[in-house]
Amino acid sequence: MAKANSISKANSISKPANVVLNILFIIFSIICIIPLVLVLSVSFSSEVSIAKDGYSFLPRHFSTAAYSYLFLNAKSIFHAYGITIFVTVVGSILSILVIALYAYPLSRRDFKYRNFFTFVVFFTMLFNGGLVPWYLVCTQALHLKNTIWAMIVPYLISGWYVLIMRTFLATGIPEAIVEAAKIDGCGEFRTFFSIVVPLAKPAFATIGLFTVLNYWNDWWLPLMLIDKDSLVNLQYTMYKIQTNIQYLTQLAPSASAQAGNAVSQLPAETSRMAMCVIAIGPIILAYPFFQKYFVKGLTIGGVKG
Secondary structure, three states: OHHHHHHHHHHOOOHHHHHHHHHHHHHHHHHHHHHHHHHHHHHOEOHHHHHHHOOOOOOOOEOOHHHHHHHHHHHHHHHHHHHHHHHHHHHHHHHHHHHHHHHHHHHOOOOOOHHHHHHHHHHHHHOOOOHHHHHHHHHHHOOOOOOHHHHOHHHOOOHHHHHHHHHHHHHHOOHHHHHHHHHOOOOHHHHHHHHHHHHOHHHHHHHHHHHHHHHHOOOHHHHHHOOOHHHOOHHHHHHHHHHHHHHHHHHHHHOOHHHHHHHHOOOHHHHHHHHHHHHHHHHHOHHHHHHHHHHHHHHOOOOOO
16 A cells, blocks of 8 residues: 555656646647637628728627628538538548558557558558549549548548557557457457457547548548539538639629629628638537547556456
């Protein structure tokens, strides 16, 4: 008991250090929150006040014109939301599964060809075929053009995430646990899903967070592979709205007086911030979910002696 107490005291943080760390984290949190507050404030400001006085943390002239403009076609935005949520959820789950199933054999020392398949992953991180071969593979070989899978399949696996997962499984999953599962009669899939997956939650949470962000913020795949409006996701819908506003703004000087006045009323700057608020809302909720597994996974990975 005395030894345990001495170890606990040795590993504990002193009060001055704890105060300094808390202050640093508070400052860091404020730095992260300030841009969000500014974006929210600008989105509820009038376009005239932004053009005249610039940005401010409190709206000088409160206005919901930006949101009213964006929701003129609310049906398309909500439909795009549904597409984005489906792609993010399904794509993230499949991506994590594919990455883990590839990385797990590479972490096993008894896998004969692990060096070869590790080299294949590493090689793809250094070299790629380029945009045109990638497009031909997606459209001609995989036939992903104008399908929901066009926004899922190209991001299913990442060489960098495979190496991260392999390193975690090789160092964080004791071989004794895998050998014990074999002795008890577990096959490879039973060992993976019943033993390895529960112990690898920290790695799953880390890679899952970045995968979710990647799918949620993606607008490039719809730009390249989607022509149907019914399959466009949220980010690409926002991108098209912003492009339309910029195009109309550029035409204003050459338009008639009445048309130019109408174009000048468009909330160009405030609508950009409103789009950020609309798009960032749900993804913020993902952080507490993954944080729970980060904290819970700190003590996972040990073998009782």
